[in-house]
Amino acid sequence: MQSAPFNLRRLVIWLGRIALGGIFIYAGYSKIFAPNLMLQSYFTLKFSILANFSNFGNQVRSYQLLPEAGVYFVAHFLPPAEILLGLLLLVGWRLRVWASIVTLILLGFITVVTRAYLLGLQIDCGCFGKPEPLTGFTVLRDGALFLLAVLMTIFAFQEARNPHPWSAPTPEQPS
């Protein structure tokens, strides 16, 4: 029996949406607008963003996993996608879909980060705009985020199949 609208399942979903949504938005924003941000003109702004993509691309390249076309695609596609997914998580619309995608992306992150760590690559993790060396700490952080995403996704599916009685549609009263 459910005793309150904010049960465990919902709490985890809310926690995941807020934490992961916020982190994804910040990660995408920092990759697009940091470390370069020149606002003198449209041209300098455009240059700053392209320079930041180039910088992020170099961090992606350092993982030694993707060909040049793949590096270019990830460098230009991932930052806006992170912002979009973060916003969708916060909004909560079609949560199961976006939570699943976020979980898959985090699975990708934890895989490549762990691989680089085990290979002993001395690189920046490329997680955010600022250079940050890839350490065991990075692996732990990505692992924590991944587990949170998994829990959020599982509970989002459970919530959809078996909605809380307080939020379930009220059956029509027989007239």
Next chain:
Amino acid sequence: MSRRFILAAAVTLALISLVTLTRGHLVSASREGTASTVPNSSESSRVSIPEASITTSASLSETVSTLAAPTTQKSGAKKSSTAASSAKAALAAQAPITVNGVANIDPTKAFGSKNASVTMEIFSDFQCPACKQLFTTTTQRVIDNYVNNNKVYLIHRDFPLPMHAYSRVAASYSRAAAHIGKCESVELALFQNQEKWEMTGDVKGTVAAVLTPAEMKKVQELVDGKTLEPLVEKDKQLGQAVPVNQTPTMIIHTRDGQSYPVVGFVSYDVLKTLLDQLVK
């Protein structure tokens, strides 16, 4: 019981994520050989150098001469004395200059025409991977297409980060090589073999591999004499005044006094769009 456990696990995971995220951003990394961020130490905090404290070309030469003297006296060896004398002679001939409003340029670490419409300063650390990538790809093409065509005046500033064990030594050897006219080849060798010497610390061997024994002898004398250290230190002070928060950092100056800081690695194609806009 299981619900409580899951709730506790979820809260713990969220807290770990948030704490680690914050920590990862506020505290710069300390592992050697990776980070190119300036650490949050007093040494590397934003330093605003007053106009008066920025050494002019003449006073810098004096400083170098003054610093060279005690070294000679201390060692007392004929070899060191010769090294200091040759360093003084080199410095006298290559005193820092001002180009396009940019002061304190060591001409041995600058390339191109002084009449170029754009002056580009690059603050870099020899042990920083992104600096290596920038130098071996972007900078080489900028030299070929802009510096050699007198469109850009390129200045290489040393900004050795304290977290890198050998970058200061590499900067010293590079500076000494520049003062015997071997800047480009030594810088290229240091960057191209970065992974090797950062593991072994054999900066000297890396430099020796691209110089003749006679050239290496001169370089070693300059390094041992420490007479060029003030020039490296001056570059670092200039970087801190910018402030340079990570390497590589480029500052692109135009004749009309505009400055454009470009931080981190930038591909040649992207940098070209800015240079084409600024070069007139």
